Amino acid sequence: MIDFDEAFALVVRAARPLGTETIALADARGRLLAAPVVAMMDAPPADVSAMDGYAVRERDLKAGGSLRLVGSSWPGSGFGGAIGTGECARIFTGAPLPAGADRVVIQEIVDRADDQVRVRGPVGSGRHVRPRGSDFRTGDRLLEPGLRLDHRSLVAAAGADVAEVQVWRRPRVAILGTGDELEEPGQARHTPGRIPESVSLGVAALAEQWGAAVMGRRRLRDEPDAMKEAAETALSEADLVVMTGGASVGEKDFAKPVFASLGMEIIFSKVAIKPGKPVWLGRVGDRLVMGLPGNPTSALVTARLLLVPLVAGLGGREDESALHWRAAPLTDALPACGDRETFVRARWTGERVQPLSNQDSGAQRALAEADLLIRRRPGTAALVAGDMVDVIDF
Numbered sequence: 001m002i003d004f005d006e007a008f009a010l011v012v013r014a015a016r017p018l019g020t021e022t023i024a025l026a027d028a029r030g031r032l033l034a035a036p037v038v039a040m041m042d043a044p045p046a047d048v049s050a051m052d053g054y055a056v057r058e059r060d061l062k063a064g065g066s067l068r069l070v071g072s073s074w075p076g077s078g079f080g081g082a083i084g085t086g087e088c089a090r091i092f093t094g095a096p097l098p099a100g101a102d103r104v105v106i107q108e109i110v111d112r113a114d115d116q117v118r119v120r121g122p123v124g125s126g127r128h129v130r131p132r133g134s135d136f137r138t139g140d141r142l143l144e145p146g147l148r149l150d151h152r153s154l155v156a157a158a159g160a161d162v163a164e165v166q167v168w169r170r171p172r173v174a175i176l177g178t179g180d181e182l183e184e185p186g187q188a189r190h191t192p193g194r195i196p197e198s199v200s201l202g203v204a205a206l207a208e209q210w211g212a213a214v215m216g217r218r219r220l221r222d223e224p225d226a227m228k229e230a231a232e233t234a235l236s237e238a239d240l241v242v243m244t245g246g247a248s249v250g251e252k253d254f255a256k257p258v259f260a261s262l263g264m265e266i267i268f269s270k271v272a273i274k275p276g277k278p279v280w281l282g283r284v285g286d287r288l289v290m291g292l293p294g295n296p297t298s299a300l301v302t303a304r305l306l307l308v309p310l311v312a313g314l315g316g317r318e319d320e321s322a323l324h325w326r327a328a329p330l331t332d333a334l335p336a337c338g339d340r341e342t343f344v345r346a347r348w349t350g351e352r353v354q355p356l357s358n359q360d361s362g363a364q365r366a367l368a369e370a371d372l373l374i375r376r377r378p379g380t381a382a383l384v385a386g387d388m389v390d391v392i393d394f
């Protein structure tokens with residue numbers, strides 16, 4: 001049995017990025033940039049007004065008296081002419097500053113009668129002009145590779161007149177949940193001996209959160225022929241197949257034998273961690289297969305620690321981004337750690353990390369509360385309240 005660090009290293013090695021694709025910016029939310037976004041135009045494209053008012057010449061204001069209105073500048077059309085001595089033009093926010101003008105006076109401090117405009121109050125120091133290229137210039141690198149496109153960066157890219165972006169391909173993930181006892185949530189209570197299939201929903205959500213395109217979740221009976229058929233289909237359509245349950249040594253634990261019959265080469269099988277010891281990883285041709293234990297807490301802990309780095313790496317994310325450990329103080333004591341590296345489910349109180357009382361690997365209710373995992377190295381001594389531990393977001 002290998003330890004956690006070895007398993008993580010094998011995951012990182014297997015997690016080669018799948019490649020890149022060019023997609024429409026409108027479809028790019030949440031995607032990871034593989035190439036920089038470079039501005040295709042200046043913003044703003046000309047000196048423009050930042051306010052609604054009148055475009056004037058600074059010198060004329062100093063001279064005092066009224067100005068003659070000679071035209072209007074609108075966003076999109078502008079004012080074809082130029083402003084001479086003693087003249088001004090109506091202007092609106094975003095409209096190009098007419099030639100000859102060098103500032104804008106806001107309309108609130110102006111009295112106007114027909115074509116005569118008189119500036120009433122003090123104009124202040126602001127020119128109310130956004131110079132051409134003051135936001136960015138053609139050719140500026142606005143977004144760097146590795147950035148995940150969100151509501152803010154999408155505006156920057158669109159504002160740079162960019163229609164398409166080069167992003168990392170999302171790993172396609174198929175999830176197979178095995179077990180004769182499993183039923184679709186909402187159906188289990190109607191049949192004796194059945195329980196809801198809960199794990200695949202969490203695995204799918206976590207994989208999607210880390211950039212996967214989940215191709216589907218399928219529930220399978222513990223029946224090798226049907227499992228083999230489902231495994232073949234999953235391998236044909238997904239980059240990564242995740243199989244939950246049937247990972248252990250029970251007489252109906254068929255997960256590995258089914259993929260072995262399809263030519264799987266095992267990368268690792270069993271890791272000295274608690275919970276989640278039966279987790280495994282294999283390869284069938286250029287496809288990867290990860291087996292997660294069926295116990296719901298074990299499945300989600302192993303998904304967070306080993307599936308997330310795999311999905312992240314296949315999708316072009318940096319190795320370190322998936323497991324970002326940080327130190328936090330404990331609210332309570334913890335016993336000495338046994339010989340398996342242990343990941344204690346815990347919650348953040350706002351100031352400290354509190355281990356949950358239910359550490360059963362079959363727990364589901366406690367998962368809703370466990371927003372952190374505490375990492376305990378094998379053989380480490382008992383801890384008291386206030387001691388620092390390494391934690392990760394769960």
Ligand SMILES: Nc1nc2c(c(=O)[nH]1)N[C@H]1C(S)=C(S)[C@@H](COP(=O)(O)OP(=O)(O)OC[C@H]3O[C@@H](n4cnc5c(N)ncnc54)[C@H](O)[C@@H]3O)O[C@H]1N2
Pocket residue numbers: 177178179181182195196197198199200244245246247248249250253275276277278292293294295296298361362
């Ligand atoms: N003799 C041994 N028995 C077990 C060992 C062992 O080393 N020797 N390992 C234990 C550990 S650790 C774990 S974890 C479990 C994992 O076993 P499997 O991966 O084979 O999981 P199953 O037996 O299929 O299921 C375990 C448990 O979880 C429930 N389950 C399974 N899938 C789901 C699902 N998709 N949604 C909700 N619940 C699910 C299932 O009903 C079982 O109760 O094995 C130990 N045994």
Ligand code: MOO
Pocket residue numbers: 273274275276277278293295298361362
């Ligand atoms: O390690 Mo198992 O994952 O105890 O439930």
